[in-house]
Amino acid sequence: MQFSSALLENAVNEFAKLPGIGRKTALRLVLHLLKQDQEDVQHFGEVVSRMRSEIRFCQRCHNVADGDICSICANSMRKQEMICVVENIRDVIALESTQQFNGTYHVIGGVISPLDGIGPSQLNIDTLIMRIQKEGTTEVIFALSPTIQGDTTIYYIQKKLPDTVKVTTISRGIAFGGELEYADEMTLARSLQNRLPIESYVSTR
Amino acid sequence: MQFSSALLENAVNEFAKLPGIGRKTALRLVLHLLKQDQEDVQHFGEVVSRMRSEIRFCQRCHNVADGDICSICANSMRKQEMICVVENIRDVIALESTQQFNGTYHVIGGVISPLDGIGPSQLNIDTLIMRIQKEGTTEVIFALSPTIQGDTTIYYIQKKLPDTVKVTTISRGIAFGGELEYADEMTLARSLQNRLPIESYVSTR
Numbered sequence: 001m002q003f004s005s006a007l008l009e010n011a012v013n014e015f016a017k018l019p020g021i022g023r024k025t026a027l028r029l030v031l032h033l034l035k036q037d038q039e040d041v042q043h044f045g046e047v048v049s050r051m052r053s054e055i056r057f058c059q060r061c062h063n064v065a066d067g068d069i070c071s072i073c074a075n076s077m078r079k080q081e082m083i084c085v086v087e088n089i090r091d092v093i094a095l096e097s098t099q100q101f102n103g104t105y106h107v108i109g110g111v112i113s114p115l116d117g118i119g120p121s122q123l124n125i126d127t128l129i130m131r132i133q134k135e136g137t138t139e140v141i142f143a144l145s146p147t148i149q150g151d152t153t154i155y156y157i158q159k160k161l162p163d164t165v166k167v168t169t170i171s172r173g174i175a176f177g178g179e180l181e182y183a184d185e186m187t188l189a190r191s192l193q194n195r196l197p198i199e200s201y202v203s204t205r
Numbered sequence: 206m207q208f209s210s211a212l213l214e215n216a217v218n219e220f221a222k223l224p225g226i227g228r229k230t231a232l233r234l235v236l237h238l239l240k241q242d243q244e245d246v247q248h249f250g251e252v253v254s255r256m257r258s259e260i261r262f263c264q265r266c267h268n269v270a271d272g273d274i275c276s277i278c279a280n281s282m283r284k285q286e287m288i289c290v291v292e293n294i295r296d297v298i299a300l301e302s303t304q305q306f307n308g309t310y311h312v313i314g315g316v317i318s319p320l321d322g323i324g325p326s327q328l329n330i331d332t333l334i335m336r337i338q339k340e341g342t343t344e345v346i347f348a349l350s351p352t353i354q355g356d357t358t359i360y361y362i363q364k365k366l367p368d369t370v371k372v373t374t375i376s377r378g379i380a381f382g383g384e385l386e387y388a389d390e391m392t393l394a395r396s397l398q399n400r401l402p403i404e405s406y407v408s409t410r
Contacts, residue, residue: 002301004276005269011256014249018234029223030256031295034269038257044219045254051216052238052246064210064239071209090236096207 001027008034060131062107062124063092072096072104079103084141085128085157087111091143103139106131111149112156120156129160142169206232213239265336267312267329268297277301277309284308289346290333290362292316296348308344311336316354317361325361334365347374 001023003009008030015026033041057063058070061083065071072078072092082103086092092105108123132140140161144150158167173191174183183191206228208214213235220231238246262268263275266288270276277283277297287308291297297310313328337345345366349355363372378396379388388396 001298002304003269003298004263004301005260005271007256007260007271008269010252014252017249019237020230020233025225027295027298028225030253032224033253033257034260036257041257042254044222045250047215047219048235048238048253049247049250051212051235052241052243055210055212055239058209064208064213066210066212090232093206093208093232096209099207 061105062109062127063105064089077102081136081138082141083128083132083137083139084143086143087145095143103141108153111144111147111153113149123153125157125160128157132161132165137165139166139168142167144169146172266310267314267332268310269294282307286341286343287346288333288337288342288344289348291348292350300348308346313358316349316352316358318354328358330362330365333362337366337370342370344371344373347372349374351377 001012003012011030011033012023012026015021015029016023018026021029033044054066056065056067058065058073059068060073061070063070063072073080079102083106084095084101084103085106085108086095087110088107092107095101095105106124106128108125108128110118110123112118112120112123131137140157142154142157144153154169161167171194172187173194174180174187180188206217208217216235216238217228217231220226220234221228223231226234238249259271261270261272263270263278264273265278266275268275268277278285284307289300289306289308289310291300291310291312292315293312297312300306300310311329311333313330313333315323315328317323317325317328336342345362347359347362349358359374366372376399377392378399379385379392385393
């Protein structure tokens with residue numbers, strides 16, 4: 001693409017660095033911003049750079065935070081002795097959107113994957129174990145990817161936990177709206193093994 | 206979506222204002238920026254707000270420019286007596302990408318569309334006429350949308366031009382790689398009427 005303005009070209013190049021945004025889309029976004037008020041665009045730029053420079057990570061659970069401790073850990077209405085272990089911030093947002101969980105989180109930052117060179121020491125597992133021991137956590141819920149790596153991670157962490165802690169994982173099975181014939185055999189087999197009594201099924205709807 | 210950080214939420218809201226970017230995509234972009242170096246994100250914010258505050262429009266052709274005059278108008282290698290009339294900046298970029306045009310442009314900012322309340326006075330038509338008279342332009346090429354509104358605009362401007370100016374429009378017909386059976390009747394009829402001698406067809410390939 002040929003631009004007659006270096007300012008325009010630089011802005012397009014910056015947008016095109018973002019994931020899933022090609023040069024044509026970047027140009028569309030930049031031309032949209034060009035039509036907005038100067039103040040609004042200034043605000044856009046400031047909010048984005050402030051986000052990067054001022055955001056912090058919760059010292060307790062590694063979730064994003066505006067201060068030392070995130071708003072979930074700081075909330076005394078939530079069950080602090082219950083920890084849901086997730087891979088990343090996006091999973092926290094997804095689980096929070098269900099409005100079904102009233103405990104706290106621990107973001108471990110990925111799953112153990114030797115092929116990708118990710119071992120337990122690269123993840124926030126030590127802080128999780130320490131936190132559980134220190135705080136006298138009563139329940140740990142794993143909400144990790146349903147993959148071999150996710151299962152390995154669960155197995156690794158679980159072996160390090162005190163026996164007094166109740167350990168569970170989110171259930172796996174056929175998704176709502178999913179069709180049996182398109183489910184893979186592994187999922188179908190598991191959902192048969194872990195079949196639920198009808199009462200509990202009805203009450204969760 | 207529930208965020209545990211106001212900084213994150215503000216950044217997502219800003220991205221979600223952009224056209225074609227929903228909240229999930231906005232979150233993906235923001236989390237990507239969160240992983241980048243602080244300097245790079247700072248640079249992103251600065252480039253975007255600088256683009257809006259410092260960009261100017263060419264006083265001669267209304268294209269984007271870094272100064273009073275855009276780089277196309279300032280380029281003495283281009284045929285200044287030849288003007289291609291386009292609707293917007295994006296059309297200039299598209300035509301420049303062909304590397305087939307060596308004249309100048311005039312961005313009129315849209316087409317005459319009474320139903321949308323756009324009359325000739327809202328467009329940069331007066332400056333075009335004045336420019337043609339003042340500069341002694343020899344050729345005007347219209348590259349407007351192939352719609353009723355585009356044709357109306359061409360007709361309106363053409364009537365105001367001196368007889369000495371050669372006036373043309375970019376050709377309309379079947380696109381390269383297009384298939385005859387899927388072309389609309391209007392396009393097919395026009396491409397029959399404006400059929401080309403084989404020599405000129407071959408030489409333009």
